[in-house]
Amino acid sequence: MEQEQKKKKNLKTIREWCKGCGICVAFCPVKVLELENEKVKVLDYDKCTRCGLCELRCPDLAIYLEEDQNE
Amino acid sequence: MSLGSPIVKEYFRSDRLPHIWCPGCGHGVIMRGVVMAIDNLKLDKKKVCVVSGIGCSSRASGYMDFNTLHTTHGRALAFATGVKLANPELEVIVVTGDGDCTAIGGNHFIHAARRNIDITTIIFNNKIYGMTGGQYSPATPLHEVGTTAPYGTVDPDFDICKLAVGAGSSYVARSTAYHANQLIKYIQKGIENKGFSVIEAISGCPTYYGRKNKKGDAVDLMNYYKDNALDIKAAEKLPEDKKVGKFLTGEFHHEAKPEYVSEYMKIVEKVQKERSENE
Numbered sequence: 001m002e003q004e005q006k007k008k009k010n011l012k013t014i015r016e017w018c019k020g021c022g023i024c025v026a027f028c029p030v031k032v033l034e035l036e037n038e039k040v041k042v043l044d045y046d047k048c049t050r051c052g053l054c055e056l057r058c059p060d061l062a063i064y065l066e067e068d069q070n071e
Numbered sequence: 072m073s074l075g076s077p078i079v080k081e082y083f084r085s086d087r088l089p090h091i092w093c094p095g096c097g098h099g100v101i102m103r104g105v106v107m108a109i110d111n112l113k114l115d116k117k118k119v120c121v122v123s124g125i126g127c128s129s130r131a132s133g134y135m136d137f138n139t140l141h142t143t144h145g146r147a148l149a150f151a152t153g154v155k156l157a158n159p160e161l162e163v164i165v166v167t168g169d170g171d172c173t174a175i176g177g178n179h180f181i182h183a184a185r186r187n188i189d190i191t192t193i194i195f196n197n198k199i200y201g202m203t204g205g206q207y208s209p210a211t212p213l214h215e216v217g218t219t220a221p222y223g224t225v226d227p228d229f230d231i232c233k234l235a236v237g238a239g240s241s242y243v244a245r246s247t248a249y250h251a252n253q254l255i256k257y258i259q260k261g262i263e264n265k266g267f268s269v270i271e272a273i274s275g276c277p278t279y280y281g282r283k284n285k286k287g288d289a290v291d292l293m294n295y296y297k298d299n300a301l302d303i304k305a306a307e308k309l310p311e312d313k314k315v316g317k318f319l320t321g322e323f324h325h326e327a328k329p330e331y332v333s334e335y336m337k338i339v340e341k342v343q344k345e346r347s348e349n350e
């Protein structure tokens with residue numbers, strides 16, 4: 001149940017704000033993030049558990065979870 | 072439409088983002104932590120005043136959408152004391168650096184602590200003067216390198232938490248940018264404490280501290296804090312040899328004691344009463 005609720009959240013990134021530090025990539029527990037041309041890239045949205053650790057530690061507020069407005 | 076997460080839209084001046092800090096600077100994590108603590112406590116934005124001094128860390132006040140005051144180097148606590156005494160209903164939060172707070176601002180720091188004035192101070196401790204190019208600060212560990220100590224410093228560093236406790240603060244805790252959830256919890260407890268609260272937030276400055284001390288990039292610094300932070304309660308049970316190279320995190324002090332603004336107001340009321348009786 002909780003898991004389902006979590007899945008409804010969308011993982012979003014802001015390319016313009018990402019400085020490519022790699023912190024989110026290094027500490028994502030399921031390793032679904034990577035850097036491409038010094039910007040964060042999500043490799044697999046399905047595998048992302050929506051744990052929020054990337055948002056917690058991104059110094060640039062450039063990756064975050066948000067409730068899906070369209071659903 | 073402005074960019075950013077719901078938290079950013081609610082509490083940040085998103086038109087000023089991205090901020091000026093270097094890639095991977097821990098200050099961004101700590102700034103977000105301060106905002107999360109405010110959000111968790113459901114404080115009224117209009118009743119929060121964020122005061123800072125000068126330094127990379129002190130730039131945080133410019134990005135945060137509250138009443139904010141960006142003051143002069145080392146003097147954030149002096150301004151904050153004035154703000155708090157004039158407006159006791161405000162939740163006054165100081166964001167400062169290790170240099171701003173413990174070098175040029177050291178005197179203000181110990182006396183704010185001695186008074187136990189109801190201000191929450193978050194020290195972004197990156198163990199260096201980031202803004203001016205990596206000079207060593209009173210928090211640079213002994214023998215480590217800065218622009219002004221190319222062969223390593225011979226000045227022993229402050230234990231900022233011990234200093235804060237010794238000077239009279241009623242809540243003192245330390246965490247790191249890596250342990251951001253714990254940090255947020257401590258900031259919340261600091262805000263809730265009626266008295267002088269100090270939260271030392273270990274930050275990473277990859278550009279100067281990391282590079283000069285060959286401690287690597289932003290991720291390496293985060294890993295360093297992850298691997299070497301030792302909780303004070305866990306440390307009590309460990310033999311000495313297991314503590315070598317580690318640093319303590321946790322809550323070091325929490326005590327209820329008279330708060331400065333309340334005590335000051337009591338005197339004002341007492342004198343006013345005596346005067347009106349004598350008239």
Ligand SMILES: Cc1ncc(C[n+]2csc(CCOP(=O)(O)OP(=O)(O)O)c2C)c(N)n1
Pocket residue numbers: 125126127128129144167168169170171172195197199200201202203208
């Ligand atoms: C009166 C005065 N002296 C010196 C300076 C130069 N100065 C600006 S920031 C700074 C040090 C900041 O270090 P810290 O508080 O640790 O902040 P950081 O940049 O590391 O976050 C110094 C010495 C100044 N601005 N004003």
Ligand code: SF4
Pocket residue numbers: 011027028029030031032033047048049050051052053054055
């Ligand atoms: S929310 Fe968690 S699992 Fe998903 S990308 Fe972020 S850190 Fe990885």
Ligand code: SF4
Pocket residue numbers: 017018019020021022023024025039040057058059060061062063095
């Ligand atoms: S932590 Fe933030 S700034 Fe760093 S790479 Fe990830 S999204 Fe980009």
Ligand code: SF4
Pocket residue numbers: 091092093095096097098127128197201202275276277278279280
């Ligand atoms: S110089 Fe250091 S403290 Fe300043 S923004 Fe860069 S990484 Fe952060």
Ligand SMILES: [Mg+2]
Pocket residue numbers: 126168169170195196197198199200201208
């Ligand atoms: Mg500093």
